């Protein structure tokens with residue numbers, strides 16, 4: 001089903017898909033740029049039929065590394081679309097951004113239409129504006145992210161680029177959703193030898209040996225993410241620091257939270273917890289928060 005990009009992909013606007021649907025321009029209107037990155041640009045927009053707020057990701061074909069074949073489609077699609085399709089076919093998950101539609105655009109690539117929480121911010125901007133998060137808020141975000149990744153893995157998908165920029169926070173409800181499956185892959189038990197994710201979130205085995213397994217890679221990136229949430233910045237910048245696997249806590253962080261971070265950031269992949277181990281860790285059960293002395297509270301949802 002999945003393959004590398006062919007030399008000369010056939011790209012045309014999906015005006016009349018197999019469901020006879022209307023072209024993109026008749027269904028959606030593009031608004032201002034939300035962000036741009038390795039695979040293209042993301043715009044805000046809305047659906048013309050009902051005004052629904054959406055995000056529209058422009059994927060440039062020449063930047064796509066992995067392609068996939070969807071049943072009923074003649075030409076391959078970017079892996080990101082195939083993975084989101086796989087997750088939405090089983091009903092999706094509240095913690096994964098929902099793909100609403102996708103289109104091929106002649107000579108340019110693809111448009112991926114996603115849900116967009118009306119008031120949202122990615123977690124990188126959220127932390128940049130507010131600084132380190134109170135542990136209780138970090139716990140709330142982290143639990144949802146780990147539960148969501150359990151679902152994602154159970155559907156045979158691995159994200160491979162978990163980081164603050166790829167988490168969207170609804171600033172009214174404080175719900176979080178994972179975005180950007182552009183570096184993702186089908187989950188397998190054997191080792192991977194390619195990686196398109198973010199270096200500073202990648203584990204020692206990738207930095208040293210250019211190989212990794214899906215779960216320990218995910219768990220390492222979760223350790224970096226949790227550190228980032230409670231300290232306000234990531235623990236490692238340089239390869240040497242990643243391989244050292246010894247985070248230095250720059251803020252007061254509870255012992256249980258530190259222990260969970262250190263466990264996720266174990267040098268040896270086999271010493272790291274599973275996602276289930278993380279969910280049943282003492283810090284995740286909220287025992288520690290009752291003992292907090294610094295009185296941090298959950299910010300009001302009208303942040």
Ligand SMILES: Nc1ncnc2c1ncn2[C@@H]1O[C@H](COP(=O)(O)OP(=O)(O)OP(=O)(O)O)[C@@H](O)[C@H]1O
Pocket residue numbers: 034035036037038039040041042055057097114115116117120121122165166168179180181182
């Ligand atoms: N569904 C969405 N709702 C709201 N904002 C979004 C949504 N999707 C993307 N964004 C915003 O656009 C930014 C870029 O999105 P995304 O990470 O998918 O693009 P990318 O080109 O793959 O970027 P990168 O290469 O940095 O990972 C995000 O960090 C986020 O701020």
